[in-house]
Each structure stands twice: as structure tokens, then as C-alpha cells.
Amino acid sequence: MSTPVPPECCDDLDALSRALLAVTGQTATHEVLQMIVESARTLVGAEYAALGLPDGQGRFAEFYTSGVSSEQWAAIGPVPRAHGLLGVLMHDAHPYRVVDVQTDGRFSGWPGAHPDMRGFLGVPIVDRGDILGAVYVANGPDAPEFTADDERLLTILAAHAAIALTRARMFERNRELTLVEERSRIAQDLHDAVAQKLFSLRLTVGAAEALALKGDLDRSRVEFARVKELAGSALDELRAVVTELRPPAVREDGLVPALRKHIAVIGRAHPVEIGFTSDCDGRCQLPEQVEDVVFRVTQEALHNALRHAEPSAVTIDLRTPETGVVLTVADDGKGFVDDPARQGGHHLGLASMRERARRAGGRLRVESRLGAGTTVTLEVARE
Known part of the structure; x- marks a missing residue:
């Protein structure tokens, strides 16, 4: 006879499945990162969640939050440095869980506008031994403290998040390479087209000057009209390419x-x-x-x-x-x-x-x- 599965286990699995599907369904890096934060917060019922990617210079290259309003974020100020408990997970590829973050020896305080946090759980996002970043949650649903089950769920989410993040970065790099190649092609096309027009423009100006010196004003007017037409055409092509090459x-x-x-x-x-x-x-x-x-x-x-x-x-x-x-x-x-x-x-x-x-x-x-x-x-x- 099979052992019955507790209802709470099914609930956890359903929540984890929804979170993984949400994270892996994105292709843009910033969307993946924000979805990881939202999924982490929902998965363990935390009041707050955050995700940081290090820049290798002691700061976060990118930092995402959930549960913090835009007004609160603006009042808090600059993105935190990768130090204290936030920085621990940038170097140690193991989860970290504490009942009260403010009693930890590495806690160094926060700005006055920062929300009060007690229970803390941080899990690194690791890909083939490299720490890509870390996801943090604070303040559990029923008590500040997070449980071992919360840590297990967040660890599974972080493992899949590493795959999703790597995939999204590869997708965007391929897209960027395609854009660079396309810009090179457009630049070459532009060079060829505009160079031809400028060459024609130079010849036409020379002809107009020669006719004017000979006193043939009627024919020189025709040539100067052609100069105006060629200049306008070259300008239109330049504007079209500049518009196409805006940095999206x-x-x-x-x-x-x-x-x-x-x-x-x-x-x-x-x-x-x-x-x-x-x-x-x-x-x-x-x-x-x-x-x-x-x-x-x-x-x-x-x-x-x-x-x-x-x-x-x-x-x-x-x-x-x-x-x-x-x-x-x-x-x-x-x-x-x-x-x-x-x-x-x-x-x-x-x-x-x-x-x-x-x-x-x-x-x-x-x-x-x-x-x-x-x-x-x-x-x-x-x-």
C-alpha cells in the first residue's frame, strides 16, 4: 500500500511548478530576473524578496526587488554594495538562513527608509560552479523565521533560475550579435549609397560652377537644382538609417x-x-x-x-x-x-x-x- 502524500507537499509542488514555469518561460534577461524575485517571494510566502548580480567591483551590477514600492525604493537610495550578508552569498555557494538578520555579526544596518526585516534566507544562483548572483527573502508568512522546507524550495528554484538566466543571456547575446551584423550591413549599404550621391553631387557642383563662369546661367541653374535634389536625397537616407539604428x-x-x-x-x-x-x-x-x-x-x-x-x-x-x-x-x-x-x-x-x-x-x-x-x-x- 502506498504512503499517502501530505496535502501541504502537493501545495508546495504545485507552487514550485508554477514558479519554475514562470521563470523558464521568459527570454529577456531583465524579465527572467524580475520573475525569479516574484516567484521566490510567492513560493515561500515572504514579505520581501530581492536578487542581486555582482559586478566584480564590490557592487551589484543589477538589483531587483519584490514587495518594495517604487516610492520606498526611491527613498532608500542607491543600490546596496555587495557587502555584509548580501555579499556573503557572492562568495559562498551555500544557502544561508537566520532567525533575525539584525543579530547577525555581519549586519551593518540600512537606510532609514528601508523596511524592517528579521527572518532572512539567501540562496546563491550557481551555474557550473560560478556564482551568477543570489536571491534573498525576508520576513516569513507566519513568523519571521524561514524553515528548512523553505530553503529546499528556494534552492530548487535557484538551480532552475541559473539555467533560465544562462539561457536568456545566450538568447540576448545571439540577438545582439545579429543586430551588430545587421548594423554593419546597413552601414555598408549607407556608405555605398551616400558615397555615390556625394560623388554625383561633387561632379554636378563642378559642372554648375563651370557653366556659371561661362555665363550660361540657365544651364547652371538646372545643375544647381540637381545639386539640391542630390543633397536632399542623401540627407533622407542618412535620417532613415539613424532612425533604424536607435539603441533600443x-x-x-x-x-x-x-x-x-x-x-x-x-x-x-x-x-x-x-x-x-x-x-x-x-x-x-x-x-x-x-x-x-x-x-x-x-x-x-x-x-x-x-x-x-x-x-x-x-x-x-x-x-x-x-x-x-x-x-x-x-x-x-x-x-x-x-x-x-x-x-x-x-x-x-x-x-x-x-x-x-x-x-x-x-x-x-x-x-x-x-x-x-x-x-x-x-x-x-x-x-
């Missing part, structure tokens, strides 16, 4: 996550060490125009360094103080003496970056020495 990842994921993804994709295509640091996560709270400019200038500066400077390393740093934004892209490549933005050709990328900075009310500085690398610095006010 910035609005979808946030500035810093979008930059990390782009840098990761570019890094796989070039044998160059590319480092990225930032003092904020995806919620940098910058105007859209500023975020777009920072993203585009980073793209262009990185592209220029990899294509022309022959560097062994490129470092990208983003600072977001209250007064404004400072982006620095530095390489250890061959450098240059004269400003290449004045030399035409492929170096027009620097002129494009300066124009982007100017339109955003900022400024771009380029410092370089022959054989000693190049540093591009963008400074833009928040408002």
Missing part, C-alpha cells in the same frame, strides 16, 4: 546593462581586453537624451579604438555625480599627433561624437600621444 536596449534594459551587453558582444569578436566600471546600475536616473548620447559615444569610441588604435586593452568608466555624467574611454594603442577628426575619412567618428556631445549640451575631449594611447572623455550635465 538602453530604454529596454537601462543604460549600464545595455552597455555591459554591448561590450560583452564586442569583446567576443576582438582579442582585446575590454574593462567596464560604473558607479550606478541600470537605474542611473538620467534623461533619455543623455543616456542615448553616452551609449552612442561609448559605441563610437570603442569602435574607433578597436579598428584604428591596435590596442591590447580598452577601459571604459562611467561616473554619474549629481552635477552630471562623465564617460571615459581609454586605450593603450598607437595614438596620434594631429586631431584625426580634421583629416576626414573614417576618422569622422570623432567629429560625430563631438556633435552628439554638443547637441546634448556637453563637451568631448580627446587626448592622445603617439605610441601612448588615446583617451576620450565625455562630460554632460544631467539637465
Whole structure:
């Protein structure tokens, strides 16, 4: 005779099944992460839940919460550093459970607006020995303390979350690679089409000038009308491509996550060490125009360094103080003496970056020495 299964076991299995289906059904990384947090909170009946991904610099690259309102989150302030109990699970691939988090020796307090938490359970998200992040829950449903069953359920969820997160990242990397390839194709098409129009434009201007010098004003007017037509056509093509190449990842994921993804994709295509640091996560709270400019200038500066400077390393740093934004892209490549933005050709990328900075009310500085690398610095006010 089979042993009857307790009703609460079935309830746990049903809840776990729903949570796993919800998590694995997502393909966008930020959606997977938010679903893990929501599922963890629901699965163990916690009042609060959070999930953090480390950036390797003692902070969280991304941090997601459930049970905390947007007003509370804004009052709490910046994303916490990966220290104390939050940081333990970034280095130790074992669950951690405590009756009262405030009595733990590693508890270091929290901001005044932070909700009161007692019972705590943290479980690392591990993929083939690598700690991808950790999920945390606080304040159980009937008492602050979480049980061994809660830990077991959350551990199973975290194991499947690692698979779902890895899958989502692979999906987004493939998508990003496709976008990079498509942008390269569009850029080539644009170059070919606009180059032809500019060549025709140059010939037509020459013909118009020659006719004007001969005094044949009627025919020169015809040629100048053609000049106007060619210029307008080239401008229309440029606008169409610029519109198509808007950075959708910035609005979808946030500035810093979008930059990390782009840098990761570019890094796989070039044998160059590319480092990225930032003092904020995806919620940098910058105007859209500023975020777009920072993203585009980073793209262009990185592209220029990899294509022309022959560097062994490129470092990208983003600072977001209250007064404004400072982006620095530095390489250890061959450098240059004269400003290449004045030399035409492929170096027009620097002129494009300066124009982007100017339109955003900022400024771009380029410092370089022959054989000693190049540093591009963008400074833009928040408002």
C-alpha cells in the first residue's frame, strides 16, 4: 500500500511548478530576473524578496526587488554594495538562513527608509560552479523565521533560475550579435549609397560652377537644382538609417546593462581586453537624451579604438555625480599627433561624437600621444 502524500507537499509542488514555469518561460534577461524575485517571494510566502548580480567591483551590477514600492525604493537610495550578508552569498555557494538578520555579526544596518526585516534566507544562483548572483527573502508568512522546507524550495528554484538566466543571456547575446551584423550591413549599404550621391553631387557642383563662369546661367541653374535634389536625397537616407539604428536596449534594459551587453558582444569578436566600471546600475536616473548620447559615444569610441588604435586593452568608466555624467574611454594603442577628426575619412567618428556631445549640451575631449594611447572623455550635465 502506498504512503499517502501530505496535502501541504502537493501545495508546495504545485507552487514550485508554477514558479519554475514562470521563470523558464521568459527570454529577456531583465524579465527572467524580475520573475525569479516574484516567484521566490510567492513560493515561500515572504514579505520581501530581492536578487542581486555582482559586478566584480564590490557592487551589484543589477538589483531587483519584490514587495518594495517604487516610492520606498526611491527613498532608500542607491543600490546596496555587495557587502555584509548580501555579499556573503557572492562568495559562498551555500544557502544561508537566520532567525533575525539584525543579530547577525555581519549586519551593518540600512537606510532609514528601508523596511524592517528579521527572518532572512539567501540562496546563491550557481551555474557550473560560478556564482551568477543570489536571491534573498525576508520576513516569513507566519513568523519571521524561514524553515528548512523553505530553503529546499528556494534552492530548487535557484538551480532552475541559473539555467533560465544562462539561457536568456545566450538568447540576448545571439540577438545582439545579429543586430551588430545587421548594423554593419546597413552601414555598408549607407556608405555605398551616400558615397555615390556625394560623388554625383561633387561632379554636378563642378559642372554648375563651370557653366556659371561661362555665363550660361540657365544651364547652371538646372545643375544647381540637381545639386539640391542630390543633397536632399542623401540627407533622407542618412535620417532613415539613424532612425533604424536607435539603441533600443538602453530604454529596454537601462543604460549600464545595455552597455555591459554591448561590450560583452564586442569583446567576443576582438582579442582585446575590454574593462567596464560604473558607479550606478541600470537605474542611473538620467534623461533619455543623455543616456542615448553616452551609449552612442561609448559605441563610437570603442569602435574607433578597436579598428584604428591596435590596442591590447580598452577601459571604459562611467561616473554619474549629481552635477552630471562623465564617460571615459581609454586605450593603450598607437595614438596620434594631429586631431584625426580634421583629416576626414573614417576618422569622422570623432567629429560625430563631438556633435552628439554638443547637441546634448556637453563637451568631448580627446587626448592622445603617439605610441601612448588615446583617451576620450565625455562630460554632460544631467539637465
